[in-house]
Amino acid sequence: MRAAVLRDGRMVYRDDVPEPVPGPGQVLVGVKACGICGSDLHFAAHGDEVVEMTAQVSAGAGGMAVDLNSDVFMGHEFSAEVLEAGPDTDTHPPGTPVTSLPLLLSAGGVEPIVYSNSTIGGYAERMLLSAPLLMPIPNGLDLKHAALTEPMAVGLHAVNKSNIQPGETALVLGCGPIGIAIVASLRARGVENIVAADFSPKRRELATAMGAHQTVDAAQGSPFDTVKPAVVFEAVGVPGIIDDVLRRARPGTRLVVAGVCMQPDTVHPFFAIAKEINVQFVLAYNPEEFGDSLRALAEGEIDVTPLITGEVGLEGVGQAFDDLADPERHCKILVTP
Ligand SMILES: [Zn+2]
Incomplete structure (x- = not known):
């Protein structure tokens, strides 16, 4: 079958990937849409660092190492349609639209559907999912929108971890897909003052479309000059930004770190100590949040239409990875096999 795979740092098209065969408890699905994630771009460029740091x-927890000298399957933000159940497997009838936590259960254990030499992800015509983890997509929700369940769950999780109350001011630093998902989730929760900061005019526009009440051009000075947030969401992920927040934030601030910085970073603990700043690092979501995210999309509480800025077939994935480098052009590109 057809798929796009990572080979020598580039996404390449293949039409000779062996057809996946569902085992007990597994379901073969046809991929309808799969979002390209920033973490996939990062893995393509710096896979060796990710493998090493992971x-x-x-250490000691097991897990399957990824061999970067072989093709790597990726794609963890997908919607799909049930095709066929494995042996002795009860599941939804063929044709049912579904999404799932990106995990494949097998006799050997649990494998994340994220980067793998063997477990096929969403950049393919077909893939395997786990029958117990399938979530039917309700309300006739557009399957392209349903593919954003996963990235929007990341935003919901960050907001849940912050325990923000509607009357508190939120400042979101960085309006890439994670920052935007945080903005949307804050708005859905009823937060009345959401401020979003980014250098890119296009991304600030997107933040407004997704629910920010005010945006700040990061090039025009620090957002802390004009905003006194109770909760700061850091969704940039570059060295120095955490220390800058600790220096500028007011006493008692809660800082939620959602940006994924892979380099070592330096902070002055004194800034945080002097102001008793609470720092919470976050990753991903729990299964309940994943379900809540799907429900919010299906019930129209969050409309992801503005986020989808492009669509490509499997042959176009390599070009799409290049195009996503430009924040003025793209937020989320969907692969529709
Ligand atoms: Zn992702």
Whole structure:
């Protein structure tokens, strides 16, 4: 079958990938749409660092190492349609539109559907999912929108972790897909003052479309000069930004770090100590939040239409990875196999 795979740092098209065969408890699905995630771009460019750092944090926990000298399957933001159940597997009838936590259960254990030499992800015609994890897509929700369940769940999780109350001011630093998902989730929660900062005019526009009440051009000075947030969401992920927030934030601020910085970084603990700043790092979401995210999309509480800025077939994935480097052009590109 057809798929796009990572080979030598580039996404390449293949039409000779062996057809996946569902085992017990697994379901073969046809991919309808799969979003390209910033973490995929990062893995394509710096896969060796990711593999090395992941090995450090998961030492002793097992898990399958990724061999960058072989093709790597990616794509964890998908919607799909049930095609066929594995042996002795009860599941939804063929044709049912579904999404799922990006995990594949097998006799060997649980494998994340994220970067793998063997487990096929959403940049393919067909893939395997786990019957117990399938979530039917309700309300006739557009399957392209349903593919954003996963990235929007990331925003919901960050907001849940912040425990923000509607009357508190939120400042979101960085309006890439994670920052935008945070903005949308804050708005859906009823937060009355959401401020979003970014250098890119296009991304600030997007933040407004998704619910920000005010935007700040980061090139025009620090947002802290004009905004006194109770909760700061850091969704930039570059060295120095955490320390800058600690220096500028007011006493008692809660800082939620959602940006993924892979380099070492320096902070002055004194800034945080002097102001008793609470720092919470966040990653991904729990299964309940994933379900809540799907429900919010299906019930129209969050409309992701403005986020989808492009659509490509499997042959176009390599070009789409290049195009996503320009924040003025793109937020989320969907791969529709
Ligand atoms: Zn993602």
